[in-house]
Amino acid sequence: MNDKALEVFPNLKNRQKDFICSIGFTMTVIGSKWRAIMLWHIIKNQPIRYGELKKIIPKISHKVLSSELKLLEEDGLIYRKAYPTIPPKVEYIPTERGLSLENILAELCKWGKEYMS
Amino acid sequence: MNDKALEVFPNLKNRQKDFICSIGFTMTVIGSKWRAIMLWHIIKNQPIRYGELKKIIPKISHKVLSSELKLLEEDGLIYRKAYPTIPPKVEYIPTERGLSLENILAELCKWGKEYMS
DNA sequence: CAGGATCCTGACAGATACTG
DNA sequence: CAGTATCTGTCAGGATCCTG
Numbered sequence: 662m663n664d665k666a667l668e669v670f671p672n673l674k675n676r677q678k679d680f681i682c683s684i685g686f687t688m689t690v691i692g693s694k695w696r697a698i699m700l701w702h703i704i705k706n707q708p709i710r711y712g713e714l715k716k717i718i719p720k721i722s723h724k725v726l727s728s729e730l731k732l733l734e735e736d737g738l739i740y741r742k743a744y745p746t747i748p749p750k751v752e753y754i755p756t757e758r759g760l761s762l763e764n765i766l767a768e769l770c771k772w773g774k775e776y777m778s
Numbered sequence: 779m780n781d782k783a784l785e786v787f788p789n790l791k792n793r794q795k796d797f798i799c800s801i802g803f804t805m806t807v808i809g810s811k812w813r814a815i816m817l818w819h820i821i822k823n824q825p826i827r828y829g830e831l832k833k834i835i836p837k838i839s840h841k842v843l844s845s846e847l848k849l850l851e852e853d854g855l856i857y858r859k860a861y862p863t864i865p866p867k868v869e870y871i872p873t874e875r876g877l878s879l880e881n882i883l884a885e886l887c888k889w890g891k892e893y894m895s
Numbered sequence: 896c897a898g899g900a901t902c903c904t905g906a907c908a909g910a911t912a913c914t915g
Numbered sequence: 916c917a918g919t920a921t922c923t924g925t926c927a928g929g930a931t932c933c934t935g
Contacts, residue, residue, distance in 0.1 A: 665893060665894060669893050670893065683886075683888075683891040683894055684815050684887050685814075685815050686890035687886040687887070687889050687890035688809070688811070690890075692814075694802075694809070694927075697801050698799060698802050698805075701801055710896085710897090711897050721929095723897085723898070723931095724899085724929070725927080725928055725929075727898055728928095743897090747896090747935085748896040749897055749898085750897085751897060761889070762889065764885065765889060766801060768885060769804040769882065770800050770801050771800075772882060773800030773801060773802075773803040774800040776787065776800075776803065777783050777803060810907085811907080827916085828916075829916065832917095838908095838909095839908070839910075841908080841909075841910090841919085842908060844918055844919080860917090864915085865916040865917080866916055866917055867916070868916080
């Protein structure tokens with residue numbers, strides 16, 4: 662039942678096992694406190710560097726930012742391009758799969774805007 | 779900045795205060811583990827009774843189901859209609875505001891389906 | 896600059912039992 | 916039937932300091 666999902670999202674097995682419905686599955690992928698926001702900004706500002714992302718989302722901690730970036734990468738939603746320079750430089754860009762969520766994120770953004778000034 | 783949001787979603791002040799972007803706001807409303815799933819089934823099976831919802835989402839516990847229902851009600855996304863009979867009967871139906879999320883939920887469902895069999 | 900390593904805490908979440 | 920009450924555990928998320 663979830664075999665296909667686990668094939669495509671290998672690290673999912675460490676997070677949640679069985680999804681009664683596909684909404685639960687999608688929410689496991691983007692439903693954390695920061696992941697949707699991060700993916701949104703990565704899409705809108707690609708390529709974006711670690712520090713820039715931190716500036717755009719100031720409230721997120723380094724630990725959460727880096728661990729969530731890793732999860733997004735493991736889920737194949739973003740791609741991490743590291744330049745072996747000193748000081749290091751890392752850029753993040755969305756993958757095709759990440760871009761497939763753009764419409765949803767845009768809708769989330771739009772809906773929320775109606776209740777904010 | 780969030781004054782309007784707090785007006786319309788009074789109980790939000792107990793959950794999260796400042797939203798850097800509207801995606802974060804929307805996710806606070808529907809981004810929990812169960813809330814999106816619950817709202818989806820309430821929309822699709824309205825009016826739906828407590829026990830029916832529990833059957834559709836078997837993995838959720840009574841405690842979480844009832845507390846999340848209360849949150850959905852406080853956020854004005856669903857309406858709770860209680861019949862003062864014995865045994866009690868309660869029906870849940872989406873409000874206009876709840877229905878305004880239907881498209882988003884449908885998209886979440888559609889996206890997830892592509893990765894499940 | 897872009898993180899990793901630790902340590903810590905409260906909110907989320909589950910199990911079970913009970914009730915008007 | 917539709918929930919509470921209680922007790923417990925887990926884990927996302929935060930603070931802080933360290934490093935190639």
